[in-house]
């Protein structure tokens with residue numbers, strides 16, 4: 001049967017990237033998505049904004065909601081200090097299977113925990129499963145109608161501390177209106193919008209960075 005797009009993306013990584021070289025993995029995926037087949041990775045333009053937020057935060061514990069093929073997982077993990085950990089949540093087992101191989105090709109499997117399931121079920125279990133107290137950085141890139149409920153859930157579970165950073169992809173396209181409304185009007189967050197474009201296109205999109213004030 002015909003291969004899937006994530007399988008073709010993985011093949012492009014294995015063909016064009018160097019094992020153990022995360023930047024070459026990122027480059028191979030961007031080349032594939034720009035010249036062969038579009039895919040919903042955060043991409044190179046928004047990826048540079050992601051890199052700067054991660055580098056500035058220098059987080060010890062990172063949570064990513066929405067792994068897909070592992071593009072942003074590899075981008076983030078390649079910037080983390082030696083003893084830091086990235087926990088990434090993926091709902092779709094097929095995507096998770098591909099992401100594990102992309103992560104392994106990049107040589108970053110020791111920094112990354114990929115866990116399969118729904119964010120609503122897993123967020124309340126983060127402390128017991130991973131011994132995490134709070135997350136220093138959360139990258140939201142999963143179902144757009146889950147950004148708001150999951151943010152409230154993380155608050156309720158005590159997973160955010162004063163200074164924790166939420167970085168949300170796709171706040172314009174596909175859009176997360178209820179999340180934006182909440183986070184921009186909440187006295188508990190200081191938010192900043194980074195205008196950019198939908199990955200590999202000229203369509204407007206952006207990242208919303210919000211600092212939890214406690």
Ligand SMILES: O=C(NCCCCCn1ccc2cnccc21)c1cc(-c2ccc(F)cc2)cc(O)c1O
Pocket residue numbers: 040041042065066067068089090091092117118119120141142143144146169170173174198199
């Ligand atoms: O839908 C998007 N991402 C989410 C994919 C599914 C996530 C499922 N999932 C993963 C973890 C997890 C945990 N709990 C519950 C569910 C969970 C997305 C879409 C577009 C896009 C598509 C078409 C178009 F025309 C324009 C834009 C662009 C993006 O950058 C995106 O990120």
Ligand SMILES: [Mg+2]
Pocket residue numbers: 040041042141169170
């Ligand atoms: Mg996205």
